[in-house]
Amino acid sequence: MQFKIAFIGFGTVGQGLTEILLEKKDMLGEKYDFHFKIVAISDIMKGAVYDEAGLDMEKMLELVKKGKKLDEYPTGVKGMDSMATIQETNADTIIEVTYTDVKTGEPALTHIKAALNAGKNVVSTNKGPVVKQVMELLDLAASNNVHYGFEGVVLAGTPVLNLAKFTLAGNKITGFKGILNGTTNYILTRMEGGMSYDDALKKAQELGYAEADPTGDVEGLDALGKVVILSNVVLGKNLSVNDVQRKGITGITGEDVKKAKAEGKRWKLIGSAEIQSDGSVKAKVSPEKLPLSDPLAGVCEAINALTYYTDELGPVTIVGPGAGRRETGFSLLIDLLEINRKLS
Amino acid sequence: MQFKIAFIGFGTVGQGLTEILLEKKDMLGEKYDFHFKIVAISDIMKGAVYDEAGLDMEKMLELVKKGKKLDEYPTGVKGMDSMATIQETNADTIIEVTYTDVKTGEPALTHIKAALNAGKNVVSTNKGPVVKQVMELLDLAASNNVHYGFEGVVLAGTPVLNLAKFTLAGNKITGFKGILNGTTNYILTRMEGGMSYDDALKKAQELGYAEADPTGDVEGLDALGKVVILSNVVLGKNLSVNDVQRKGITGITGEDVKKAKAEGKRWKLIGSAEIQSDGSVKAKVSPEKLPLSDPLAGVCEAINALTYYTDELGPVTIVGPGAGRRETGFSLLIDLLEINRKLS
Numbered sequence: 209m210q211f212k213i214a215f216i217g218f219g220t221v222g223q224g225l226t227e228i229l230l231e232k233k234d235m236l237g238e239k240y241d242f243h244f245k246i247v248a249i250s251d252i253m254k255g256a257v258y259d260e261a262g263l264d265m266e267k268m269l270e271l272v273k274k275g276k277k278l279d280e281y282p283t284g285v286k287g288m289d290s291m292a293t294i295q296e297t298n299a300d301t302i303i304e305v306t307y308t309d310v311k312t313g314e315p316a317l318t319h320i321k322a323a324l325n326a327g328k329n330v331v332s333t334n335k336g337p338v339v340k341q342v343m344e345l346l347d348l349a350a351s352n353n354v355h356y357g358f359e360g361v362v363l364a365g366t367p368v369l370n371l372a373k374f375t376l377a378g379n380k381i382t383g384f385k386g387i388l389n390g391t392t393n394y395i396l397t398r399m400e401g402g403m404s405y406d407d408a409l410k411k412a413q414e415l416g417y418a419e420a421d422p423t424g425d426v427e428g429l430d431a432l433g434k435v436v437i438l439s440n441v442v443l444g445k446n447l448s449v450n451d452v453q454r455k456g457i458t459g460i461t462g463e464d465v466k467k468a469k470a471e472g473k474r475w476k477l478i479g480s481a482e483i484q485s486d487g488s489v490k491a492k493v494s495p496e497k498l499p500l501s502d503p504l505a506g507v508c509e510a511i512n513a514l515t516y517y518t519d520e521l522g523p524v525t526i527v528g529p530g531a532g533r534r535e536t537g538f539s540l541l542i543d544l545l546e547i548n549r550k551l552s
Numbered sequence: 553m554q555f556k557i558a559f560i561g562f563g564t565v566g567q568g569l570t571e572i573l574l575e576k577k578d579m580l581g582e583k584y585d586f587h588f589k590i591v592a593i594s595d596i597m598k599g600a601v602y603d604e605a606g607l608d609m610e611k612m613l614e615l616v617k618k619g620k621k622l623d624e625y626p627t628g629v630k631g632m633d634s635m636a637t638i639q640e641t642n643a644d645t646i647i648e649v650t651y652t653d654v655k656t657g658e659p660a661l662t663h664i665k666a667a668l669n670a671g672k673n674v675v676s677t678n679k680g681p682v683v684k685q686v687m688e689l690l691d692l693a694a695s696n697n698v699h700y701g702f703e704g705v706v707l708a709g710t711p712v713l714n715l716a717k718f719t720l721a722g723n724k725i726t727g728f729k730g731i732l733n734g735t736t737n738y739i740l741t742r743m744e745g746g747m748s749y750d751d752a753l754k755k756a757q758e759l760g761y762a763e764a765d766p767t768g769d770v771e772g773l774d775a776l777g778k779v780v781i782l783s784n785v786v787l788g789k790n791l792s793v794n795d796v797q798r799k800g801i802t803g804i805t806g807e808d809v810k811k812a813k814a815e816g817k818r819w820k821l822i823g824s825a826e827i828q829s830d831g832s833v834k835a836k837v838s839p840e841k842l843p844l845s846d847p848l849a850g851v852c853e854a855i856n857a858l859t860y861y862t863d864e865l866g867p868v869t870i871v872g873p874g875a876g877r878r879e880t881g882f883s884l885l886i887d888l889l890e891i892n893r894k895l896s
Contacts, residue, residue: 228864232722240721365865367719374893375711375719377584378576378885503857503871506850513847515871520572520882521709527847527859527869538864541722549718 214248214299217306224537250293259284304332313340331543333360357543365538366528379518383482388434390510390530391417391425392477427456428493435479453492558592558643561650568881594637603628648676657684675887677704701887709882710872723862727826732778734854734874735761735769736821771800772837779823797836
């Protein structure tokens, strides 16, 4: 089918997707009958432009790379804000990739609701709305006969949500256990190589894995959000962030890491949840010392991994990237191809 | 939709699927709108029965478990052979799970062609036909507007083929590397624990992992078939068994294993293929000494694993079972649910 796409937000993830779409345009058309025009972009910093006939995205990437405003694009309507772009353009699919407060989920939550209410598909990598209100948003999409995709909120483009929904369909998934944060896995890998926690953190910051304030990663808050999402989306529960026990990696010393190594084990920051016999779910984020025979133990550097516990297959593990400009941008294409498949 | 199913062959895999279908009937109807009747079974040893209104499969499993012939089922038409069951019953979907010669692919190949030509969907765990003629069979299915599913031929119910086709869609897959045989992985794991090759093989035979003549496993022939399948189905090449270099694990000594362990490495029997710059593919089966930082190194016991090399996500690895009565039976349900999804 032919998608008419609008970007709300146009940072690295949106630009990453745009590069993929441009490079793979012919292949996507031939192999998947997936066709698209990008009709609008609205970014709070970079400006906004709308052309119902479609924008020249090569030019658009050029403007952005030169640090110019989108308003310098030669044609089209300028200055439409997010809500106008969602509600008043001819876009049928909204790509929501704004800078959003993970705690409130805003402004993404408002954008997504407006788009679904306007009968438009939404694909988004914003975690906040999924942590806060995923079931409400999925219901809203269903009642408007459109789709809401968010593969990228856990493990970027590594397709953990689609794996659970489609390729493991027919299984009962009773729990999961994963390395859900790349920054902390990078730090633990460096510590096993002999670095101190402080040096490893500094190195992670230099590489852009960790932010200046690393609390969200090292205290397990990022992993906790993903545990909530997986518990609700995959296990069908209704957890909020306060239902998950949490412990980060700041208490792990070089001595602990050395001791584990001598025992043939490895420390990993593990996010997990398990359905209990009474139907409730026990969820936590905590450092665990894994034996090297655990498939998660071999997952090093900034790589992520997730093991699902299934009734028919036992444990099934997927290992892949958990972040990155193209890798996260690609997650949006997974969602778009899935919508394309449903509508073809 | 409503499937009318016929089993050609009714050994452990077919029985495993039947148990799953009976136990999960309500869930499959509610969650996936998947409904079914099993109308016929034809097994060269156990006999044959056909009832266009559907068979009572609880009774059928009871007969088989008591070692009785299917002809003792109280109603229905008896004695139809495979071809008559495929061509003359009201089944719309054929589950092909006969004992088949992996070298010739027969009798499965003839069964599958007859079913596709008769306009019936086929799902099958038989490797032979996929190794021999997968593209011809897929073309035949397409030209008859039906489906041919064979998820179970590689890694049983661990969904490696669906992963490549759907959840990694949009990526260019440039190669793969995997632990594709559980028996040899079990033997290597025991050898790392200190057992001799001979004792480990004996243990694998006791557990039913290895056959009396273990050649197919230990000389890498089974893994080689899977390398051919993955090269052709996932990489889109046209390999035959003679195009793949092969070396088994019989040359690996206890000393080799000990030495690798001391180096922080592990021997694994690896099947791999990589597309070359001229478009050709280099494929082989060979023991490799992996560093413990490789996600495949942590895969122990009879578990299997496969890493795909992708252009957008880099390496993506899936780890899960590669054999087993229910695990292989379940692979047929993955295919059935996929057909159901396409037709809904």
